[in-house]
Amino acid sequence: MAELGRLEAAVMEVLWRADQPLLVRDVLDGLTTDRALAYTTVLTVLDNLHRKGWAAREKDGKAYRYRPAGTREEITARTLRHVLETSTDPDLVLLHFARSASKRELHILKQVLHEREPEA
Amino acid sequence: MSVALALLAGAGIAAWCGPVALRFCFRHVADPVAVLLGWLGLLTAVMVTFALAVAALLAPGAAHDWALHDLARLCWHWAQPSRPPALDEVLGASGALIIFAALTKFVVSCTRRARSAYRARRAHADLLTLSGATAGPGDTAVLWIPHPTPLAYSIGGAGGMTVLASCTRDLPADQLAAVMSHERAHLRERHHLLVSAVEGLASAVPWLPLTREAPAAVRLLVELRADAAAVRECGQAAVRGALLSFAGAPHPPSALSMAGGEVGIRLQRLQSRTPHGRNLAIRAALAAAALMAPVSIGMLAAVITCL
Numbered sequence: 368m369a370e371l372g373r374l375e376a377a378v379m380e381v382l383w384r385a386d387q388p389l390l391v392r393d394v395l396d397g398l399t400t401d402r403a404l405a406y407t408t409v410l411t412v413l414d415n416l417h418r419k420g421w422a423a424r425e426k427d428g429k430a431y432r433y434r435p436a437g438t439r440e441e442i443t444a445r446t447l448r449h450v451l452e453t454s455t456d457p458d459l460v461l462l463h464f465a466r467s468a469s470k471r472e473l474h475i476l477k478q479v480l481h482e483r484e485p486e487a
Numbered sequence: 488m489s490v491a492l493a494l495l496a497g498a499g500i501a502a503w504c505g506p507v508a509l510r511f512c513f514r515h516v517a518d519p520v521a522v523l524l525g526w527l528g529l530l531t532a533v534m535v536t537f538a539l540a541v542a543a544l545l546a547p548g549a550a551h552d553w554a555l556h557d558l559a560r561l562c563w564h565w566a567q568p569s570r571p572p573a574l575d576e577v578l579g580a581s582g583a584l585i586i587f588a589a590l591t592k593f594v595v596s597c598t599r600r601a602r603s604a605y606r607a608r609r610a611h612a613d614l615l616t617l618s619g620a621t622a623g624p625g626d627t628a629v630l631w632i633p634h635p636t637p638l639a640y641s642i643g644g645a646g647g648m649t650v651l652a653s654c655t656r657d658l659p660a661d662q663l664a665a666v667m668s669h670e671r672a673h674l675r676e677r678h679h680l681l682v683s684a685v686e687g688l689a690s691a692v693p694w695l696p697l698t699r700e701a702p703a704a705v706r707l708l709v710e711l712r713a714d715a716a717a718v719r720e721c722g723q724a725a726v727r728g729a730l731l732s733f734a735g736a737p738h739p740p741s742a743l744s745m746a747g748g749e750v751g752i753r754l755q756r757l758q759s760r761t762p763h764g765r766n767l768a769i770r771a772a773l774a775a776a777a778l779m780a781p782v783s784i785g786m787l788a789a790v791i792t793c794l
Contacts, residue, residue: 450614
């Protein structure tokens with residue numbers, strides 16, 4: 368798990384550094400690891416990152432171009448939310464959710480609060 | 488009274504009255520390991536005794552009344568197999584059914600627990616990857632997560648680690664050391680595994696006081712054990728301070744938190760003159776007593792009914 372983690376971290380670094388969506392080949396070229404990596408290894412890692420929601424991809428001809436699905440802080444906040452969602456304290460989960468909510472989620476929250484106001 | 492019935496009675500009485508006796512021991516014994524051995528010993532003994540009793544009830548032919556021959560001499564007429572054998576078989580079959588149902592529920596519950604613990608481990612491994620740091624080897628692994636609530640807990644299993652919220656960096660150094668030492672003790676001694684096994688038992692046999700009350704007791708005892716380790720390494724004041732700083736802090740369900748167990752009792756223990764004193768004689772005595780309890784109670788019950 369640690370080995371995979373290091374590889375994922377290295378690939379994410381490459382994606383964060385880039386100023387445009389990258390092909391698998393570009394990511395492979397951007398990696399500076401101490402051992403030579405196979406194209407398919409990087410492809411698998413990128414596929415995993417996409418499945419986890421850390422990287423977004425778009426079709427470019429036959430291949431995919433990958434870009435990060437958020438800054439390091441945004442993705443950390445999202446992952447942390449998953450961890451805390453199972454926590455034993457519902458108040459904390461709600462607080463954390465409110466703090467790390469996206470614009471769309473905040474908009475929904477405001478709508479609900481607005482609906483509730485006449486009742487209160 | 489046949490051996491099987493005596494064993495059944497012993498297991499039943501031990502399972503119903505055991506928690507009361509163990510709570511009494513908890514109040515009067517400072518060493519948490521001794522009481523922990525008492526709980527684990529009694530759980531094991533009750534399960535083994537019950538299984539033996541069921542096996543004896545279902546054993547074919549003459550085994551029905553391989554009654555205690557010594558007891559048989561004591562009270563001759565009682566030793567005769569006075570009840571119809573059909574009753575033994577009905578009892579044995581119900582016992583076997585209970586064992587089968589409990590085992591199934593235990594396996595299902597443990598699988599669910601293991602899966603949730605695995606998901607928690609994966610999520611924390613992801614957080615470690617995102618932080619760009621390395622956790623450190625073995626039970627000294629630490630993951631710092633960016634969060635304004637003071638969180639401190641450990642997740643067990645392969646790749647287990649101590650998890651601390653970034654805001655806890657502001658705590659006094661000795662308190663932080665106490666927290667790390669406390670969580671390291673949990674990881675080193677595999678407390679997560681112990682707690683989840685006992686919780687699995689509780690969900691398998693929730694109607695039995697012994698298994699029902701075991702998880703809360705074991706959780707508190709492993710916390711006291713980890714407190715003892717932290718006191719040895721960092722001193723009483725540091726552990727006390729850390730406990731107060733983290734009281735009420737939340738944690739994922741499969742984790743052991745710094746503020747786990749009943750913090751009030753833990754603070755009270757820290758104030759006593761010899762907190763968590765190590766006492767090998769009491770450990771041996773409690774473990775032996777717990778292991779012997781069901782059989783001894785059963786034999787006693789047999790003798791009393793014979794007299």
